[in-house]
Amino acid sequence: MNKMKATRRPRIGIYTMGLKHYWDQFPGLRERLTGYGSFIEEKVSQIADAEVFNYGLVDCEQEGRKAGEYFSANNVDLIFAHAGTYVTSASLLPVHQICRAQAVVLNLQPAARINYEKTTTGEWLAHCGACPVPEISNAFNRAGIRYRVVNGLLGLEKTPEISLTDEVTAGRKEAVRAWKEIEEWVMAASVKSGLANARFGFLGNTYSGMLDMYSDFTMFQGQTGAHIEVLEMCDLDRMLHEVTEQEVEEKKKEIADFFVISEDSQADPLAKKPTAEQLDWSARVAAAQERLVKEYDLDGLTYYYHGAPGGEYEKLQGGFIVGHSLLTAKGIPCAGEGDLKTCLAMKICDIVGKGGSFCEIVVTDYEDGTILLGHDGPFHLEIANGKPILRGMGLYHGKQGTGVSVEAKVRTGAITNLGTTQTIEGKLKFIITEAESTDGPVMAIGNTQTPVRFRKDPDSYMDEWFAEAPTHHFAMSTGHNAALFAKIADILNVPCVLL
Structure with missing residues (x-):
């Protein structure tokens, strides 16, 4: 039967994290990581008819404050913090101190395995999203910020041209499991927004x-x-x-x-x-x-x-x-x-x-x-x-x-x-x-x-x-x-x- 009344759509915030010092050192890395963030944005928008607010890159304390204000202004119900590569936890803390929506860190590695023989430092940095997660967890815990972490593979269906390894992981169990968790978080956010209104x-x-x-x-x-x-x-x-x-x-x-x-x-x-x-x-x-x-x-x-x-x-x-x-x-x-x-x-x-x-x-x-x-x-x-x-x-x-x-x-x-x-x-x-x-x-x-x-x-x-x-x-x-x-x-x- 048709619903008599629509439930308010969940409002999902997304940002990708990285270290500002890397961009001049490793050309193309910044664009590669924001491309991964755009992939996450597109997939999340297809879950529960979610409204997605993608701030983009948070790579320093100043951007963290701007991102927090952006998410607060858009009254998001949930924030996906995409661990693109290493970042200092001080860059991220302002995001979640300003906007207290539930934080979920996405540790989604692009490839199941790096190309050990050809991998450069810049290539490795595109796959080291797990590196900052312990530091983030520690800082969030000590700052009283509630958070959860989703670990797994990104689930791409096409390898970016810049990549030196195979990044097609959509069918792998680690990607399927991670996206099932992400879907559940978006559905949970739909309940929060639905009940609040x-x-x-x-x-x-x-x-x-x-x-x-x-x-x-x-x-x-x-x-x-x-x-x-x-x-x-x-x-x-x-x-x-x-x-x-x-x-x-x-x-x-x-x-x-x-x-x-x-x-x-x-x-x-x-x-x-x-x-x-x-x-x-x-x-x-x-x-x-x-x-x-x-x-x-x-x-x-x-x-x-x-x-x-x-x-x-x-x-x-x-x-x-x-x-x-x-x-x-x-x-x-x-x-x-x-x-x-x-x-x-x-x-x-x-x-x-x-x-x-x-x-x-x-x-x-x-x-x-x-x-x-x-x-x-x-x-x-x-x-x-x-x-x-x-x-x-x-x-x-x-x-x-x-x-x-x-x-x-x-x-x-x-x-x-x-x-x-x-x-x-x-x-x-x-x-x-x-x-x-x-x-x-x-x-x-x-x-x-x-x-x-x-x-x-x-x-x-x-x-x-x-x-x-x-x-x-x-x-x-x-x-x-x-x-x-x-x-x-x-x-x-x-x-x-x-x-």
Whole structure:
């Protein structure tokens, strides 16, 4: 489904480092190194539609200050410091003292092996990018500058004319691995920029008594940059009264395109074929939910409202799940029970194109060695294994009201769970787990359910998981994304643990 709202593009700074004294001593070296920098710029610009700001050469303290001011003026989210050749660390320190964006040093050697018989001093200097990295690391550490290093090969597809050796390394594993890391850093920067410009709606309240769900809005904005817009049910009710019949019919068509309408469940008497009235109501509420998102320019939505028995708002919240699933598939993740932290995890997964479906533990299957993970909605339709099913529910367990729920599983294969919890110090914390979803059996009860096999047996995994003090919800993404999520945690300065 098309995204309702574009996420702000990541802004990536790049500069190439070198020593000013070399340029007169070794003609052509300066141009050769800036050519490597231009190659990096071109490749980075193709990742996540990044905006790239290439300062060029930093070869002395004065250029370092100018580069720092340039990156600050362009509000970059990340700086790639390309280690072209040796440079004094004093030349680079001003860059990162002025602009505090995450620093990633790129130690990318142009050739897999120099031509030992023909290599001159100038030729060697074009390949000694690793030489200054220890000095840079020491200076950054002592100056309190957070940095990371990517080591590997540059990955050129053509050898420069000036070179005395073969520099075609695009297919080598060292280049492939390095560029995978670079891509992950750019994706991490896209999350940082996306969150810093995001607006999360908080509709209603948190489910009463779920102490792990409660979030400090100031803490949330302070650590992510995202704004929290507090919404009332009367805001949504106002949207409902503005919905046109044409909007309702369009929503009904959208629902028919993306869902299978169930028959009665043979197992659970609460799960029935949705009635025409239930489907009509879900379509009306979905149209109102989309209006709410547009009215308040939202990037995500956390919600919960139990409503007074028999009241209008109880009926309104009974129609939530279908519309919130549609919104989630359109890039506006919706998390139930007032779980703002898991809405954040879902948004992160969605920004990097990995889905992000709302989950908790459902039940353990000791025969299959899997844990069933899911919830009573919403669901990320873009990562479904086939068309999700709509079931009419006689009641929502643990909640008031009745309505239509989504039954689905995440497609079989590699998955990564991203849990977001909060520590005693008030810091957000990521819990990251790679696993495999299976095509095992699920219940026909109108809930999302995915059987997941972890790298350890269920009890051993749960021993480790529970010891990290998680919330009971998390986001399920497709693919093995632990390295990517760890970089996102790093660039957001959020502690993380990989299980």
